[in-house]
Amino acid sequence: MSLRHALLAAIHETAATGYELNQRFEERLSHVWSASHQQIYRELARLETQGLLVVEIQPQAGKPDRKRYAITAAGIKALQGWLGAVQARPAVRDPLLLKCFAGDLTPTPALLKELAVHEQTWRREQAIYRQIEARYFSVPPSLSRHYRMQYLALRRGLLDIESWLVWAGEVRAMLEQGDA
């Protein structure tokens, strides 16, 4: 129910085209909300027919016309309504944990290999987030509330990765103990 609100929030920051929104989701929102470009375009069209967004069409030669979306008063109201209501926590659906649950059917080397693959990604992301965090601290403290709030989302990304890395360590310790 909340891709629409993710889009409204992103467009409330800055009016944007579907293409730009897709980039923002990939580059700055991957630890908050994911969406494919197909989903984004579909939802933007809906939000526009519902009057929560307005389009300004910018004709282009060679490429499809650019459609820049901006939020309307109704859009802001809808977003605020959602922000004010308590939302349910997302359900857990994790293939990696399912492999642990499957226990005796999951071969140790396969699990270890998978762990190594994911660990690489985690460390890469951790490095990126830490860089952004460093930039945050180079700015005078309590600059804008908006900025501080977004920093909290980043912190969550970091804490999440850290806890996965701790877990990976525990898994390795236990599996090696079991082999010995």
Add this chain to the structure above:
Amino acid sequence: MSLRHALLAAIHETAATGYELNQRFEERLSHVWSASHQQIYRELARLETQGLLVVEIQPQAGKPDRKRYAITAAGIKALQGWLGAVQARPAVRDPLLLKCFAGDLTPTPALLKELAVHEQTWRREQAIYRQIEARYFSVPPSLSRHYRMQYLALRRGLLDIESWLVWAGEVRAMLEQGDA
């Protein structure tokens, strides 16, 4: 793509009815995989027509006939194939983080209230997981590999909750600082 594999894994442990599987998902798998009973019944029917499960129908008076599903050789093979392949990490889609991203539009008291609500749930779950963990340690170490693997999934649940509680603390610290 993996509710089917969650079901295959659960049924591989013990043959079960849809009703029982729904209970197991709620009681023992909520930190691994979630599914509603509708989804479970739908998927069980599919898995049966595909020959990955077999049904044994136990007639009952008054209630609908009980259908007990067991895994077939083909089912085990399909499950092992999936377990052996590296799976992508699930995408993040978190309403709470979206509220942080929305920053200046999210009222501080609303966020604090939501945090308090979720924190209660986290602490409750934490207590439950810790009890199960204590039971784990009361058993002679390295009993069965299966059991140890499932313990790892539990550990992940605990680490996840702990990192959320840490984050909740950071959020509170920052928002109170901002108000002062």
Add this chain to the structure above:
DNA sequence: CCTTACATGTAACAAGTTACATGATTAG
């Protein structure tokens, strides 16, 4: 009397994924 447990579903819908389509420009 009312709720919970038992035991299965159907139907409609919303959300997310995967594959395909178009066509120009720029960088290697």
Add this chain to the structure above:
DNA sequence: CTAATCATGTAACTTGTTACATGTAAGG
């Protein structure tokens, strides 16, 4: 010549949610 960037989509499919349906028996 090849791949990536720009910029938009459609179509088909799978997965997950929500609402509704049926009917018994036990416990407070």
